[in-house]
Amino acid sequence: MSSAKKPNVSVIIVPLFLITLVFFGFLYHVYLNDAAVPILPYYELTQDNCTPYSLCKENIGIPQRSGPVLEAKARRLPRALIIGFNKCGSAAWRSFLSIHPDIVSPTLELRFFTENHKLGLEWYRSQMPLSTSNQITIEKTPRYIRSVESLRRIYEFNPDVKLLVIVRNPVSRLQSEYAHEMAKLPETSNISFTDWIYRNPFEGFVTYWSDYASTIRRAFSVFPHHQFLVVSEEDLEKDPVSVVKQAEMFLKLRPAVTNDVFVFNETKGFYCFNTSHPFFPSVLENHEVDVMSGCMIETKGRDHPSLDANLLHRIVNTSLPYVRDLFRLIHKQFDWKYYNKYIQEAC
Numbered sequence: 431m432s433s434a435k436k437p438n439v440s441v442i443i444v445p446l447f448l449i450t451l452v453f454f455g456f457l458y459h460v461y462l463n464d465a466a467v468p469i470l471p472y473y474e475l476t477q478d479n480c481t482p483y484s485l486c487k488e489n490i491g492i493p494q495r496s497g498p499v500l501e502a503k504a505r506r507l508p509r510a511l512i513i514g515f516n517k518c519g520s521a522a523w524r525s526f527l528s529i530h531p532d533i534v535s536p537t538l539e540l541r542f543f544t545e546n547h548k549l550g551l552e553w554y555r556s557q558m559p560l561s562t563s564n565q566i567t568i569e570k571t572p573r574y575i576r577s578v579e580s581l582r583r584i585y586e587f588n589p590d591v592k593l594l595v596i597v598r599n600p601v602s603r604l605q606s607e608y609a610h611e612m613a614k615l616p617e618t619s620n621i622s623f624t625d626w627i628y629r630n631p632f633e634g635f636v637t638y639w640s641d642y643a644s645t646i647r648r649a650f651s652v653f654p655h656h657q658f659l660v661v662s663e664e665d666l667e668k669d670p671v672s673v674v675k676q677a678e679m680f681l682k683l684r685p686a687v688t689n690d691v692f693v694f695n696e697t698k699g700f701y702c703f704n705t706s707h708p709f710f711p712s713v714l715e716n717h718e719v720d721v722m723s724g725c726m727i728e729t730k731g732r733d734h735p736s737l738d739a740n741l742l743h744r745i746v747n748t749s750l751p752y753v754r755d756l757f758r759l760i761h762k763q764f765d766w767k768y769y770n771k772y773i774q775e776a777c
């Protein structure tokens with residue numbers, strides 16, 4: 431008489447059922463449910479063994495999706511910075527770049543390498559938006575370029591960081607600064623552009639706003655030239671796609687931003703986001719963009735004061751040597767009204 435007991439079927443079927451469940455659950459998780467990508471707090475991630483000050487040197491390149499990968503989102507430190515100049519379209523450039531699927535960017539100027547340095551690198555990281563490892567983070571604080579101390583800190587943070595710089599016709603930059611200052615005052619205290627200019631010692635004031643070259647030259651003494659991309663506000667205003675494309679190439683990102691991402695808004699007088707473009711929802715967290723119109727908020731694109739001919743002549747005369755110096759330094763020439771006729775050839 432055999433004493434062997436028949437195996438209980440449930441001992442086999444239950445684990446088999448559970449394994450199948452887990453397997454299909456996994457497939458669903460990876461292939462069908464993008465939202466299921468786990469979002470881990472940054473400190474749970476290895477960050478590719480990077481130490482805080484030696485940032486990851488992985489290639490910034492075309493993301494290769496070669497199969498199911500469980501991609502963790504994390505708060506990553508910037509690999510590119512917009513370091514200057516203020517009143518030159520730095521906010522629009524940052525916003526326009528951030529529509530690229532491989533770019534994320536905090537809206538606020540974090541000023542980490544200037545006054546907020548004491549808050550520490552972990553604070554800086556905590557301010558960054560979540561991103562995947564295929565995306566790069568870009569932070570914008572236009573005052574970085576003016577401070578040597580900040581440039582040295584940036585170098586210590588990451589000597590390979592990419593540096594984005596935007597400059598502007600000095601005349602428009604002065605008008606922009608004036609509009610910015612007047613907007614802070616009650617209307618009754620507003621003064622004319624001419625009075626505003628002559629409130630200050632003329633030469634020094636105009637030089638301060640026009641001499642991009644000295645500031646960039648100083649930055650060149652900290653970082654090699656090839657780590658800089660210098661563009662012009664006028665190009666961003668006229669043809670934002672071309673300026674975003676320059677950055678795509680410079681950052682070695684796949685070409686993703688096309689003409690249909692932007693539309694010219696007659697009321698605003700500037701290019702704005704095309705709100706029906708599939709990329710648009712990615713800027714909804716951007717507090718510098720009006721989500722209804724897709725335009726930059728009202729503090730960007732103010733009316734400029736008209737110019738008295740004599741004053742214009744004086745400003746152009748004073749700033750011309752600095753404009754020449756800039757074009758020579760960066761080996762580029764921008765299409766700047768009032769200056770073009772004096773500058774016959776580049777570099």
Ligand SMILES: Nc1ncnc2c1ncn2[C@@H]1O[C@H](COP(=O)(O)OS(=O)(=O)O)[C@@H](OP(=O)(O)O)[C@H]1O
Nearest residue numbers: 516517518519520521522606700701726730731732
């Ligand atoms: N598309 C688009 N929409 C709105 N504004 C645009 C755009 N492109 C460039 N600009 C110009 O950006 C100028 C503001 O420059 P910044 O953002 O660098 O100013 S700030 O330093 O951050 O305050 C702002 O200057 P003002 O015109 O003087 O307001 C704009 O001329």
